[in-house]
Amino acid sequence: MTIDVATGIARILKQEGVDWVSTFPVCRVNNALGREGVPMLMMRDDRYAVAVADAFSRITAGKRTGVCTFQGGVNAAGMQYAYAGLAQAYEDGSPVLCITDGVPIGSSGNSQFDVASSMKTVSKWFGYLDKPERVPEFMRRAFTMLRSGRPGPVILAIPNATGTYDDTADPYIPVKGWKAAPDPADVRAAVTLLLQAQNPLIYAGEGVIYADAADDLKALAELVNAPVITTLKAKGAFPENHPLFVGVRGDQVGHYLTKSDLILAIGSSLSPGRFSHGIPEAVRKTIIHCNVDELHINKMYPTAQAVIGDARLTLQALRKEVSERTSGAGRPAGDVAAEVKAARDAGLAKYREVMASNEKPINPYRVYGDLMQVLDPHNSFVTHESGNTRDQLSTVFDTLMPRGFLGWGNVSTLGFSLAAAIAAKKAFPARASVAVTGEAGLGYMLGNLEVLLREKLGVTVVHISNGGFAGYGPGFWGPGHDPFTHAVLGPNEVDMAKVLGALGLHTERVSEPSEVKSALQRALAANESGRPAYIEYLCCQYPVYGQWVGRSME
Numbered sequence: 001m002t003i004d005v006a007t008g009i010a011r012i013l014k015q016e017g018v019d020w021v022s023t024f025p026v027c028r029v030n031n032a033l034g035r036e037g038v039p040m041l042m043m044r045d046d047r048y049a050v051a052v053a054d055a056f057s058r059i060t061a062g063k064r065t066g067v068c069t070f071q072g073g074v075n076a077a078g079m080q081y082a083y084a085g086l087a088q089a090y091e092d093g094s095p096v097l098c099i100t101d102g103v104p105i106g107s108s109g110n111s112q113f114d115v116a117s118s119m120k121t122v123s124k125w126f127g128y129l130d131k132p133e134r135v136p137e138f139m140r141r142a143f144t145m146l147r148s149g150r151p152g153p154v155i156l157a158i159p160n161a162t163g164t165y166d167d168t169a170d171p172y173i174p175v176k177g178w179k180a181a182p183d184p185a186d187v188r189a190a191v192t193l194l195l196q197a198q199n200p201l202i203y204a205g206e207g208v209i210y211a212d213a214a215d216d217l218k219a220l221a222e223l224v225n226a227p228v229i230t231t232l233k234a235k236g237a238f239p240e241n242h243p244l245f246v247g248v249r250g251d252q253v254g255h256y257l258t259k260s261d262l263i264l265a266i267g268s269s270l271s272p273g274r275f276s277h278g279i280p281e282a283v284r285k286t287i288i289h290c291n292v293d294e295l296h297i298n299k300m301y302p303t304a305q306a307v308i309g310d311a312r313l314t315l316q317a318l319r320k321e322v323s324e325r326t327s328g329a330g331r332p333a334g335d336v337a338a339e340v341k342a343a344r345d346a347g348l349a350k351y352r353e354v355m356a357s358n359e360k361p362i363n364p365y366r367v368y369g370d371l372m373q374v375l376d377p378h379n380s381f382v383t384h385e386s387g388n389t390r391d392q393l394s395t396v397f398d399t400l401m402p403r404g405f406l407g408w409g410n411v412s413t414l415g416f417s418l419a420a421a422i423a424a425k426k427a428f429p430a431r432a433s434v435a436v437t438g439e440a441g442l443g444y445m446l447g448n449l450e451v452l453l454r455e456k457l458g459v460t461v462v463h464i465s466n467g468g469f470a471g472y473g474p475g476f477w478g479p480g481h482d483p484f485t486h487a488v489l490g491p492n493e494v495d496m497a498k499v500l501g502a503l504g505l506h507t508e509r510v511s512e513p514s515e516v517k518s519a520l521q522r523a524l525a526a527n528e529s530g531r532p533a534y535i536e537y538l539c540c541q542y543p544v545y546g547q548w549v550g551r552s553m554e
């Protein structure tokens, strides 16, 4: 049958199990999506169209592909705005599919902004569909790249959405996605090093979540009795109430990174310096680097032994080898778990104290402590914002399942928490979905809050309202690093609960510590009937949290 390109793409997306697409108009495939019955989640700007789809891919660990469309071509206004979202998705390695208009044949060189070269800098693959007949091929390649290897965005540019082709000539068959198992010789060598080590430490990254390998990580950690730290993006890959869990950040994490003589990194790039730990005295440690491909091997640190392959297959192979060498006994337990507990208790003591604080304005840790009490850790989703909410939550918030918490941000782009909370609601409608933000993140998301109402998305935005960019300006912590650019109109000047209440959200403004919990409960109850909620907690500026460990010290 002869069909047009846009219809072909819409039908293939349905074959691939895509049941909604986020967008900001215009994109020339949108009308075909509408005609073919693919619902569109219309955001209020192009960056959020990308961010919601990006977050959906992350939260479902790539099992369900987030797809978005935005304006491109010669009038690439949408794409120019979407670029921020694309750069973030690329930086964080998110397997999101982005569809945009391509520059029509005969119009190249017509604009200052070069669509193709800019898109190539933020994608695993940028495909320019130069012939209608190539729709099945391009979609096959796109889904192959989205479902195999190192995750990253794929961008398809469609220059002629009304061009036609015969869809029976090359009938589309959905793509499975493929994995690679590690070289057994590398597994043997890695296990030899691991069993020689005095103080091995497992450093787990988000690759564990993408590979669906949380259970295998736990099994290996228990077999070799090694403490575990996870990266910010991998928060939840290891149950945070487990006796071998050290933390994401905090003094205890620094202690273990320093103390270890061997680091077994799995599913992490080990790229320090942004929102992750460096490895102190790395050249004097043995680094086993298990990764899905070679890109990160011997990057920043010398790799003693690389094990290249899918994280789940790698963990299983390591486990089997350790079991065989030790007759199933693994490494002796010693007092590893007791030491981890002591270090964790010591590291968390000062935060646990303020998590129960009755001070006014409310201490932000009190909000996090109460949030942990209100939410069911097996049936909820929490994410942070850029700023103190990221640093504080990743220090203290206990996550018990993969994607119970979404940590994000190799670069940490303000406003992403709203996209993440929306995506979580789309992925797991029965789970409570909470974004915790400061005023800067809130400023980015304001225009998009209408989407929550229009789409009846029962998510809660928790605002740690402290009147400025905490820590940027002077305070009890010193002069601050940006003393000229930190103050905004705060709760004394603007009643945000009133502003957003007028928009239609369930809102509350809370100044009493004793009300923190009940306000959350009311917000979550409103969410259950599809009503979004906003709670403004009048908080003190308290920029105190666990640090990232630097990488120098060589």
Ligand SMILES: Cc1ncc(C[n+]2csc(CCOP(=O)(O)OP(=O)(O)O)c2C)c(N)n1
Binding pocket: 385, 386, 387, 388, 389, 412, 413, 414, 437, 438, 439, 440, 441, 442, 464, 466, 468, 469, 470, 471
């Ligand atoms: C797009 C973008 N621009 C700039 C930044 C830098 N930045 C990070 S946090 C922040 C301010 C955070 O202040 P607020 O939201 O009030 O949170 P608080 O730290 O007070 O809790 C800024 C400007 C960023 N992360 N993303």
Ligand SMILES: [Mg+2]
Binding pocket: 438, 439, 440, 464, 465, 466, 467, 468, 469, 470
């Ligand atoms: Mg603030």
